[in-house]
Amino acid sequence: MDKEKLKSYLKSLSEDELNAILDQRDEQNFDAAWCQVYEVVDEVEVDFDGESIFRELSEAVSQHEIVSYILDDLLLLEKSDAMGISPPFVEYLKSCYDSGKVPHKWKG
Numbered sequence: 183m184d185k186e187k188l189k190s191y192l193k194s195l196s197e198d199e200l201n202a203i204l205d206q207r208d209e210q211n212f213d214a215a216w217c218q219v220y221e222v223v224d225e226v227e228v229d230f231d232g233e234s235i236f237r238e239l240s241e242a243v244s245q246h247e248i249v250s251y252i253l254d255d256l257l258l259l260e261k262s263d264a265m266g267i268s269p270p271f272v273e274y275l276k277s278c279y280d281s282g283k284v285p286h287k288w289k290g
Contacts, residue, residue, distance in 0.1 A: 183256065183280065193242050200248050203286040204251070207251060207286045211288050215290055216255075224261075228261055230256070230257050232257065236250075
């Protein structure tokens with residue numbers, strides 16, 4: 183993940199755009215895909231420094247809910263990597279974060 187790209191992207195979004203991203207993530211397709219991966223990787227232990235990432239990203243945006251979602255995604259990616267699994271949804275998350283975007287549209 184390119185944190186600088188992501189921070190720049192977050193700074194460029196209006197409050198309405200941030201809320202739209204959150205709404206899209208709550209839609210059935212995205213939420214179901216996310217939860218399906220989470221159920222597989224939930225028990226995996228990884229060394230993840232979410233606190234420093236939260237602080238760093240929170241400097242870029244006042245919408246802390248989206249930062250929490252990002253941290254959840256990054257932890258999911260770490261756990262998936264630790265398990266050696268890479269289903270299409272995980273690949274989608276990776277590609278979004280690699281391009282400095284917050285994933286929010288999953289067609290499955």
